[in-house]
Amino acid sequence: MRPLNDVLPAIAYNVLYVFYDFETTQNKRYSDTAKEHVSNLVCVQQFCARCEEIEDCSIDCERCGRRRHSFWNDPVGDLLTCLCKPRRWAIAHNAKAFDLDFIPKQGNHA
DSSP states (O other): OOOOOSSOOGGGGGEEEEEEEEEEEEEEEOSSSOEEEEEEEEEEEEEOTTTTTOOOTTSOBTTTBOOEEEEOSSHHHHHHHHHTSOOSSEEEOOOOTHHHHHHHHHHHHO
């Protein structure tokens, strides 16, 4: 991911940056030669223009709220619920490859 500039553009004030990472198990057989990755945890960190300089994610932000989340019971569903809350700003992400694969699969099993 490209690093943020020292000064964010004015539009960036209305963006919530969300970073997440899935942890998985591979106990479920997918085929004779492969096992399926099953998500069992997703860790999420977020920041907005007001709290981006605060390194300690355990400190909540007045504007964007809780900055660190962990979802265990339904990692994909809980992540989507968290991301789809009504907000006054856009959400930026850099999801690709492995960590993005679970979201389309969630729609197939819901």
